[in-house]
Amino acid sequence: MDFLRPTTWEEALAAKADRPDAVPIQGGTDVMVEINMDVRRPAALLDLNQVAELREWAMVGDMCRVGAAVPYARVIEELGGPLPGLAQAARTVGSPQIRNRGSVGGNLGAASPAGDSHPPLLAAGAVVEVESRERGVRMIPADEFYLGVKRSALEPDELIRAVHVRPATGPQYFSKVGTRNAMVIAVCSFAIALHPDERRVGTGIGSAAPTPRRALEAEELLARELDWTAPLDPALTRRFGKLCAAAAAPIDDVRGKAAYRVHAIGVMARRTLAWAWNDHLGKRAA
Ligand SMILES: Cc1cc2nc3c(=O)[nH]c(=O)nc-3n(C[C@H](O)[C@H](O)[C@H](O)COP(=O)(O)OP(=O)(O)OC[C@H]3O[C@@H](n4cnc5c(N)ncnc54)[C@H](O)[C@@H]3O)c2cc1C
Numbered sequence: 001m002d003f004l005r006p007t008t009w010e011e012a013l014a015a016k017a018d019r020p021d022a023v024p025i026q027g028g029t030d031v032m033v034e035i036n037m038d039v040r041r042p043a044a045l046l047d048l049n050q051v052a053e054l055r056e057w058a059m060v061g062d063m064c065r066v067g068a069a070v071p072y073a074r075v076i077e078e079l080g081g082p083l084p085g086l087a088q089a090a091r092t093v094g095s096p097q098i099r100n101r102g103s104v105g106g107n108l109g110a111a112s113p114a115g116d117s118h119p120p121l122l123a124a125g126a127v128v129e130v131e132s133r134e135r136g137v138r139m140i141p142a143d144e145f146y147l148g149v150k151r152s153a154l155e156p157d158e159l160i161r162a163v164h165v166r167p168a169t170g171p172q173y174f175s176k177v178g179t180r181n182a183m184v185i186a187v188c189s190f191a192i193a194l195h196p197d198e199r200r201v202g203t204g205i206g207s208a209a210p211t212p213r214r215a216l217e218a219e220e221l222l223a224r225e226l227d228w229t230a231p232l233d234p235a236l237t238r239r240f241g242k243l244c245a246a247a248a249a250p251i252d253d254v255r256g257k258a259a260y261r262v263h264a265i266g267v268m269a270r271r272t273l274a275w276a277w278n279d280h281l282g283k284r285a286a
Helices: 007-020 029-036 074-079 084-089 096-101 104-109 118-123 218-225 234-247 256-286
Strands: 002-005 023-025 044-047 057-060 063-067 127-132 135-140 146-148 157-166 172-177 189-197 202-206
Touching: 007 044, 007 127, 007 157, 023 029, 074 096, 084 118, 084 172, 084 189, 104 118, 118 157, 118 172, 118 189, 118 202, 157 172, 172 256, 189 218, 189 256, 202 218, 202 234, 202 256, 218 234, 234 256
Parallel strands: 002 044, 023 044
Antiparallel strands: 057 063, 063 157, 127 135, 127 157, 172 189, 189 202
16 A cells, blocks of 8 residues: 655645545544455555644634644634534544544545534535645535535545634534434434524534435525524424424434434424524523
8 A cells, every 4th residue: 555645735636636546544533444444445545644734724704714634622622612513513523532633624525424523514604625736726515515425526636625614603503412422423413503694594414314414494494484583483493393304314224213313303403493592592682
């Protein structure tokens, strides 16, 4: 197995262009498991750990640009203010060791329907920055990035450079059902982001369809009927929960039954909306 070790982004793009079969490796918390378990035996590994810029985040205009290699531990410590939904999700990932090594870029690269970054990125309206040597930069909205089970819009000669997320303008929540409280892949998960300035609510469903996805009809319902100055209408909350559950298309597998997942998505949707709404009204009253 060849081991490619670029030290700059340009070298990394060149390596990927010359060897599209090379598998990028960042924290290695997915890649090394697959190699150890003989799930795959790539001809080459493209180690991105020497490309320092991937570990940086910064405000660029009105967006927070998070380098692909920023690990969950730093999302929790440094980005809880601007990106509370992503930070909450990061707190639920694996163990401290996994959160130190594992990255949001790696979660996107793996594109597992159960990845915990995806629902908050969808709810917040994130955009994934990818690049190839030949075609330059592509900015892919998160809801166009996931194409199938562990399949994304990333082309073989492209690398993920960063993800752009608008800092929260309202409350955000992430909720995850697992078979225990820590070190658990989601049975299913749900994220919500209130965007009071746009009078819009964003959603993200995880581990309950072939890809992470938004509950579009549920979002449209709230855009039409939510009164942003009033207490939450219980009937509207129930209809929101039902539409979120209807947006799920899960399967039965070792972690949970499809029917349970559909039910749980509805419950999490109602709960997270209520939590976010309490914060929203509390802020208005303060
Ligand atoms: C014990 C354990 C517990 C876990 N718990 C969770 C959990 O609770 N929630 C969860 O979501 N995940 C979990 N995971 C999975 C994993 O930690 C995450 O998916 C993590 O985000 C992967 O990040 P990484 O940097 O380690 O990626 P890597 O393993 O380095 O890469 C993952 C994938 O992304 C690709 N890739 C990496 N960087 C790039 C790039 N810049 N451009 C293009 N492709 C790239 C790789 O080729 C690979 O396909 C767990 C894993 C383990 C081993």
